[in-house]
Every structure is written in structure tokens, then in C-alpha cells.
Amino acid sequence: MAVVETRKLTKVFKRGHLGAVNNVDLESREGEFLVLLGPSGSGKTTLLRMIAGLEEPTSGDILIGGKVVNDLTPRERRIAMVFQSYALYPHLSVYNNIVFPLKAQGVDKEGQRKQAEWATSLLGIQHLFERKPRELSGGERQRVALARAIVREPSVFLLDEPLSNLDAKLRASAREELEQFQKRLGTTTIYVTHDQVEAMAMGDRVVVMSQGVVRQIGTPTEVYDEPADTFVATFLGSPPMNIIPAEGVIAGFRPEHFLPPGVAERMGAHVSYDFHITHSEYLGAERILYGAIQGGPFDQHRVISRIPATHDADLADGSVHTFAVADRDLKFFDPQTEKRTTVRRLPS
Amino acid sequence: MASRRRVKTWFGIMVMWAVRVFFAVVLGFPFYWMLITTFKRNSDLYDLKNNPFILNELPTLDHLRWLFHETLFLRWVGNTLFAGTIVVVITLLLAVPAAYALARLTGAWGAQLGIGIFLTYLVPSTLLFIPLSKVISALGLQDSLWSVIVVYPTFTIPFSTWLLMGFFKSIPKDIEDAAMVDGLTRWGAFVKLMIPMSTSGILTVVIFAFTLVTQEFVYALTFISSANQQTVGVGVPTFLVRGDVFYWGSLMAACLITSLPIGVLYNIFLDKFIEGFTVGAVK
Numbered sequence: 208m209a210v211v212e213t214r215k216l217t218k219v220f221k222r223g224h225l226g227a228v229n230n231v232d233l234e235s236r237e238g239e240f241l242v243l244l245g246p247s248g249s250g251k252t253t254l255l256r257m258i259a260g261l262e263e264p265t266s267g268d269i270l271i272g273g274k275v276v277n278d279l280t281p282r283e284r285r286i287a288m289v290f291q292s293y294a295l296y297p298h299l300s301v302y303n304n305i306v307f308p309l310k311a312q313g314v315d316k317e318g319q320r321k322q323a324e325w326a327t328s329l330l331g332i333q334h335l336f337e338r339k340p341r342e343l344s345g346g347e348r349q350r351v352a353l354a355r356a357i358v359r360e361p362s363v364f365l366l367d368e369p370l371s372n373l374d375a376k377l378r379a380s381a382r383e384e385l386e387q388f389q390k391r392l393g394t395t396t397i398y399v400t401h402d403q404v405e406a407m408a409m410g411d412r413v414v415v416m417s418q419g420v421v422r423q424i425g426t427p428t429e430v431y432d433e434p435a436d437t438f439v440a441t442f443l444g445s446p447p448m449n450i451i452p453a454e455g456v457i458a459g460f461r462p463e464h465f466l467p468p469g470v471a472e473r474m475g476a477h478v479s480y481d482f483h484i485t486h487s488e489y490l491g492a493e494r495i496l497y498g499a500i501q502g503g504p505f506d507q508h509r510v511i512s513r514i515p516a517t518h519d520a521d522l523a524d525g526s527v528h529t530f531a532v533a534d535r536d537l538k539f540f541d542p543q544t545e546k547r548t549t550v551r552r553l554p555s
Numbered sequence: 556m557a558s559r560r561r562v563k564t565w566f567g568i569m570v571m572w573a574v575r576v577f578f579a580v581v582l583g584f585p586f587y588w589m590l591i592t593t594f595k596r597n598s599d600l601y602d603l604k605n606n607p608f609i610l611n612e613l614p615t616l617d618h619l620r621w622l623f624h625e626t627l628f629l630r631w632v633g634n635t636l637f638a639g640t641i642v643v644v645i646t647l648l649l650a651v652p653a654a655y656a657l658a659r660l661t662g663a664w665g666a667q668l669g670i671g672i673f674l675t676y677l678v679p680s681t682l683l684f685i686p687l688s689k690v691i692s693a694l695g696l697q698d699s700l701w702s703v704i705v706v707y708p709t710f711t712i713p714f715s716t717w718l719l720m721g722f723f724k725s726i727p728k729d730i731e732d733a734a735m736v737d738g739l740t741r742w743g744a745f746v747k748l749m750i751p752m753s754t755s756g757i758l759t760v761v762i763f764a765f766t767l768v769t770q771e772f773v774y775a776l777t778f779i780s781s782a783n784q785q786t787v788g789v790g791v792p793t794f795l796v797r798g799d800v801f802y803w804g805s806l807m808a809a810c811l812i813t814s815l816p817i818g819v820l821y822n823i824f825l826d827k828f829i830e831g832f833t834v835g836a837v838k
Binding site: 256259260261280281282286287288290291292294296297298307308311312355 | 727729730732733734735736737738739740743748751752
């Protein structure tokens with residue numbers, strides 16, 4: 208059974224304007240880590256806030272545990288949410304912050320302490336009990352916010368970009384930690400982020416959104432390897448997928464599939480183009496080559512190639528080489544709808 | 556959080572202390588003046604050859620005795636406390652919810668309405684006391700302490716609403732959202748979080764409303780004529796200034812007694828006010 212389900216969920220902020228969220232159908236499965244991914248303004252946070260009950264839907268239904276909860280207040284939905292800002296209560300100690308939801312539910316003192324100890328031992332923050340939020344580091348605040356969310360063992364966690372306030376190094380470790388933590392608890396989680404790395408790394412399934420519409424729902428592998436449309440294709444992956452308008456079709460291939468002489472050829476059927484490298488970036492483990500196709504049907508079309516740094520061919524800026532893409536790495540999109548379409552041959 | 560920059564140079568320390576001493580003297584002087592005048596004999600006070608900054612003769616308790624026995628000073632203090640408390644309660648009961656509603660619920664209209672409410676505070680009492688005296692007589696409250704209790708909230712509420720709006724706005728909305736997800740109603744979040752988190756704002760309102768009752772003159776003078784109904788703000792100057800005779804010693808004693816507690820309260824609360832209260836809540 209779906210833990211959280213939305214049916215044709217729509218939110219319009221200004222009448223007559225396009226909705227912030229449009230006809231979203233979503234189903235999150237028991238114990239699943241579902242990531243809502245999209246650029247800012249794509250409606251992912253609005254969607255999450257509607258699920259939480261902090262925003263009223265314009266139309267459509269929200270179901271939690273199979274029951275329509277549209278008219279229930281946040282407290283009646285029995286969900287837990289971690290905010291981007293953490294929203295810790297500044298005048299309360301860490302302990303009182305953590306037991307706050309329990310107090311609101313009328314749990315007795317003994318139960319409060321037991322639950323708080325359980326939650327904090329999972330996160331390793333028992334030593335912070337007496338501190339005030341302002342005396343904590345970013346990472347500690349994030350853990351306190353998390354402890355406050357899990358303390359009453361909700362059926363659903365909603366997380367709104369909880370890692371975006373941490374610095375890059377801490378974010379990587381917090382990401383891994385959060386993922387392990389969710390697996391251990393097994394609580395159904397809906398996680399909002401604009402960071403594709405977080406989405407790919409943590410999500411069991413990823414919901415890619417743009418302009419209030421769900422573009423694709425799938426596992427990280429599915430959304431990356433089999434993007435449903437050009438938006439998903441270019442939003443995921445860094446650098447983004449190369450998009451080339453061919454006759455009556457749009458062709459796309461990932462930079463890591465546009466390979467220097469002698470590599471792609473070994474993969475069987477392929478198309479090759481002369482690639483004029485204009486400049487390159489050395490990133491340690493890999494090299495990003497920027498340039499344009501020279502000659503042929505796609506003359507002067509800008510493309511990007513991404514090759515492992517271990518590939519030691521001489522690919523100097525300004526030089527021209529014959530790069531190739533294996534046929535199976537080519538994706539095709541309809542030029543009108545920009546959705547995926549049938550495979551064809553591409554002129555080389 | 557940025558660490559506070561410490562002034563370490565010689566020159567810096569000197570300037571810092573010069574500023575401190577200057578303000579301490581300027582702000583402390585009125586209290587010193589009230590204190591010595593309270594205990595100064597009239598013969599000392601009116602002798603131009605004496606140094607006015609010190610007691611030249613032995614101190615006396617005559618002025619205090621006069622204040623407490625020959626005037627209704629204690630009654631006025633009592634009246635002020637009574638009226639002050641009720642005005643503070645009325646102000647808080649109306650201004651706190653109003654400010655919260657304006658800060659949170661009415662969106663773009665909130666700010667405009669807030670300014671509108673503040674503007675009503677700017678209408679001077681010298682303009683309003685005539686129409687308001689009609690209201691007072693219609694209510695049958697002439698010559699009663701209740702007249703000022705009814706009138707003072709008309710300007711304590713607008714100002715306090717405006718002031719509290721700022722406090723509520725500075726509290727991130729996320730905190731309320733979190734509270735509602737954590738199992739409180741909006742009302743519960745308001746009572747359990749918003750109010751405790753804006754204690755300094757509420758204290759400011761309490762002190763503002765209370766000081767106003769203590770010092771207000773125009774309304775208290777026009778609406779109340781009986782001595783036993785008056786507040787300190789009117790009672791003291793009307794009964795200790797007779798024509799061109801100023802009972803300086805008793806006047807200063809009265810001022811000292813009423814201003815000290817308020818001054819002390821102010822100081823206690825100042826620290827709380829300055830303390831960045833919501834720092835660390837978000838981000």
C-alpha cells in the first residue's frame with residue numbers, strides 16, 4: 208500500500224496563473240526513500256508542504272496510509288518534517304527541542320526521556336542535551352532537527368533540503384549518514400532537493416519535477432539512463448547530455464559516451480564525428496572537453512565530451528579528432544513534445 | 556557567528572572609557588540632582604553663594620515628610636499602579652494578537668494596516684482631548700481614575716501593535732510550521748512559541764505602557780480634578796507647584812521615588828533586549 212499518495216494534486220497561488228504544482232500523481236511505497244528533484248521554482252517544496260498540511264491544495268487529493276487527509280491539520284497527519292532552516296526553537300534547550308513533539312502529544316515525562324535518548328543515541332548527540340540551538344554547529348543543528356523528527360516514530364518523514372545549509376565536505380558525509388539512518392529506521396521518506404548528486408545517491412526512486420509538473424519517476428538508473436524527455440536528460444548529469452537536433456528528431460548522448468578514437472569503436476555499431484576541441488577542464492579523475500562538431504550534418508554544433516583522466520591520448524585544445532558514440536548510447540526525443548521516441552539511425 | 560572585535564590599543568581603550576564615562580555622567584546626573592535636592596535644606600538650596608552640586612548644610616528629611624504627610628503622594632502612586640496595571644493588561648490583550656495577525660495572516664495588507672495603525676498614534680493628545688472628554692462624559696466617567704484607564708489604550712495599543720509586529724516578523728515562519736507539524740495548533744504555536752520568543756518585545760510594551768500612565772499629563776489633568784483620583788504625573792506638579800512657589804525638595808523626592816523603579820526595570824530588561832534572541836534558530 209502507498210504510504211503517501213497524491214491524486215491530481217494542484218496548487219495555484221495566483222488565480223489565472225500557472226500552478227506551482229500541476230496535476231501531480233505520486234505514490235510512495237512503504238519504507239521507500241523518495242526524492243523530489245527539480246530546479247528552484249519547480250514546485251517540489253510546495254508539493255512537500257501540501258503533503259505536510261502546511262499548504263492547502265487548490266484541487267486534487269492527498270492520501271496518507273490510504274486515507275484522504277486534505278482536511279486534516281498538520282498535527283492530525285502524524286508526519287514529521289525537517290526544514291531547510293532546521294526551525295529549531297531558539298529559546299529551548301536541545302533536549303526540550305527534541306521532546307517538543309512528545310509534549311504536544313501528551314507523552315509522560317518518563318516516555319519523553321526514553322524516546323529522546325533513543326533518538327539521540329541513533330544520531331550521537333546525547334552530549335548536547337543542555338545546549339541552546341545557537342551554540343550548535345550546522346551539522347549538530349541538522350542532527351537535532353532530525354532527532355526531533357524521529358522522536359515520535361512517525362509513519363512518514365518529510366525532508367526539505369536538510370543538507371543545503373552544510374558546507375560541501377560535511378554535506379557528503381551527512382548524506383551518506385542520512386541514507387544509512389533511513390535504511391536502518393525503514394521509515395518512508397520524502398526528500399526534497401535541487402542537488403542531483405543527493406537525489407541519485409540517496410533515492411530509491413527519484414521524482415524529477417519542473418514548472419510544477421512531474422517529468423519522470425524512476426530509480427536513479429532509470430532517470431539517468433532512460434530520461435523521459437529532454438528536460439530530464441539535461442537536468443541530470445553534469446555536464447548535461449548533448450542535445451542535437453537532427454532531421455525530424457532530437458538526438459541526445461551523454462558526454463561520457465562521446466569518446467575519443469579507439470574507444471567507442473570497440474563497442475560495435477556507432478556514429479562518429481570530427482570533434483574540434485576548443486578548451487578543456489582537468490578535474491583530476493576526469494577531463495571535460497568542450498568543442499564543436501566539424502563538418503557533416505551537425506557542423507558547428509557545440510558538444511561536450513567527458514573522458515577519464517587515465518585516457519592518455521593527446522587531445523590538445525584546438526586539435527580535431529574523430530570522436531564516436533555507440534548506437535546504444537544514443538537517445539531520441541520528439542522535437543515537438545520533447546519526449547522519448549523511437550530509435551533511429553543518425554547520419555554521421 | 557562573527558566574533559566580537561576586541562579593541563586592544565591604548566588609544567582605543569581610552570576612547571572607549573571616555574565614551575562610557577561621558578554617557579554615565581549625562582545619564583546619571585538627573586538622578587544625582589534629584590537625590591541631593593531631596594535632602595537639601597531650603598536655606599542651602601536658595602543660597603546663591605553655595606556650590607549647587609553638593610550638600611553644603613546637613614541633610615534634612617523635611618521634604619520627604621512633607622511629601623508623604625501633606626500631599627496624597629501615596630494615593631497617587633497607588634492610583635498610578637492600579638491604572639498602569641490595567642492599561643498594560645488591556646494593551647497586551649489587544650496588541651499581541653493584533654500584531655501577530657498583522658505580521659502573519661494578512662499578507663501584503665498587513666504592512667499597510669500596520670502603518671495605518673501607527674499613524675493613529677501620531678495624532679496628538681492636545682487635539683484629541685476635547686472629543687474624548689465628550690466620550691468620557693457619555694460614559695459617565697468624569698473625574699474618575701477610570702477615565703484615563705479607558706483613554707490610555709487608545710494610544711498604547713497602536714504603538715504596541717506596531718512594535719510587536721516587528722518582533723513577530725523577525726521570528727522565522729518555519730518555526731511555526733515546525734510547531735504545527737510537531738503537533739500544535741496555530742493557537743498553540745502562538746502561545747507556546749511566539750509569545751515566549753518575543754518576551755523582549757512584550758516587556759518593552761509593558762514598560763512603555765506603564766511609563767506612559769506615570770507621565771501622561773493632558774488627559775489626566777482635563778478628565779480628573781479630584782486630588783484623590785489623580786495619577787503621580789498630574790498630582791505631583793499640581794500640588795507641589797503652588798503659583799510660583801516650587802516645593803523643589805518634595806518635587807525631586809517624588810520624581811526620584813517614581814523614576815527609580817522604572818529605571819531599574821529598564822536596565823534589567825535592556826540586556827534581554829540586546830541579546831540576539833533568535834540567533835541560531837535558523838541557518
